[in-house]
Structures are given as structure tokens and as C-alpha cells.
Amino acid sequence: MPELPEVEIYKRYLESTSLNKRIESASVERNQMLFNVGADKLERLLAGRKFQSCWRHGKYLFAELRPDLWLVLHFGMTGNLIYFKGDSEKPHYTRLLIRFNNGHSLAFTDQRKFGKISINKQPQEFIEERNLGPDALQIDFRAFKTMAARSRGAVKGTLLDQHRIAGLGNLYADEALFQTRIHPQAASCALSEQTLRLLFKNIKRILQTAIKRNADYTEFPKSWLLVNRVKGGKCPRCPGRIATTKVAGRTTYFCPSCQKMPQRNGQ
DNA sequence: CGTGGCTCCTGGCGGC
């Protein structure tokens, strides 16, 4: 599930495989994923150009074709990038295929088609158009605190709202709340400054650790909820059991014994 | 303004 760490890994993958190579041709295999550009136009925009740089904001990946022309990828739930030799064995679920002049190709694959492909003049323009919040790795504590204080709903919903903070999805939101011992239903504006500071630090640490480990869950610390995400499973921290509930429409895993609702007077 | 519910899509899995 591509959340911020996965998209950061895709960015590095694109940078290490596909930068500064002339694009011979491109083909759109499924145009329902195109957001603001037609298949013909996208193919024409890509052909003959090179990816010059990459940028990431939240769960969005931007690839520069020209200073005022960027390809924008969103990976939905099952999106992936695959760089491969030749185009004989095109990967399953390829939605956009980009052929380079070195005989290699880059495929944007997406089994469930929740991903989106678009074109924009500038990443910043796209971010403003979509009204995205600050990137979860870039946001500072002041902005984080203000954002949390303004949100009256459950803290889990706040963390998932890409307009407030961009990059966290269902799994990493649960992880951050678990590691900070916050109940996912707690109102975010009811959290003390001390708790918010801890949550802020944990979000950064969790995302950075995940990136360092290539977003490979099998390499994550055993103390994380992510690797113990089984209903009724043992909490890695206390004798309690992992439970599930729905928060903000999402299945939420948490430990009811170490993630308590905050008391009226803080904490 | 905020939120809950529905929708898109597909494969995997539990139940009968």
C-alpha cells in the first residue's frame, strides 16, 4: 500500500533507473487512470523527452520532463514501477509503458486501478490545486500543532486527511498512534502539547526508519504494530491483544490496553 | 466545516 515511504522508494528507483534517458515512445494501456490528460496527448508529451529530476510530496511522485512540464503519479493502493529490459515481457497490469532508447522500459503497473496519472506545470501548482497539506517529513512542529488543534474529529482521521498532512495512510497512521499510545478515536484537538510533540517525533522517526529499510515490512522492528497487525494477536508491548475498529471509515488496528482515551485534563 | 457513506477495482479468502 503505497504510503509516503513506499513512494519515496519509488522516487529513488525512478532516479536510479530512468533519469536522463531519451524516451523513444510511451503507450497508455488503460486510460481510465488518466486524470487531466488524454492518452494521445500524454504519449506525445513523453515521446522524445527525458526525465530530468524527481520530486515527492506526500504520496505523489513528480517527474520533470521540462521545467514547466511534470508527469504526476499517484499509486493508489497497488501502484508500482518496474524497470525492465526489452518490452517482450511487459509486466502484468501495466497501465503506462515508457520505452527508453537504451532498450529498457519503465512500466507503471496498477492492479486495482486506483492510481492516477496526470500532467502539471509545476509540483507546487499541483499541490495547491489539490489543496494538499504539508509533506509529513517536511512539516514543522508549529504547523503540526496548529493543524491538530484545528481538527475536531478523531486523530486517526486527521492523520489520514491529505489536505491536513500529506503522506500517511491507514497503516502508518495506526503505527504512529500505537507507538505514541494514543487511542485512534481520541479527538486530535484534545491532545496535550506533550502528546502532540511525541506523536510528531514518532511520525518522523517511523517514516524515516521505514525508508531506511526500503519500505520492506519484513525488515521493520518487531516492536512495531505493522508487523503484528493481526486481530487478536499479541501486542508487542504489553500483555494485551490487538483489536480492530472502524475510524474515519477505515479498519483500525490498535491495542486497547496501551492506547487509552485521554482524560479530560490532558494526556 | 466536518464527517460518514458510497464508489471505483480486483484478488483473496471464509463460509456454506
Add this chain to the structure above:
DNA sequence: TGCCGCCAGGAGCCAC
């Protein structure tokens, strides 16, 4: 063994 229905998950959209 087969089939049905449910679920996962990001995010836009609509109704309240």
C-alpha cells in the same frame, strides 16, 4: 470443489 459475498485500501464526491 465451487461459488458467492465480503473485504482491503486512497481519495473524490455527495448528503447531512
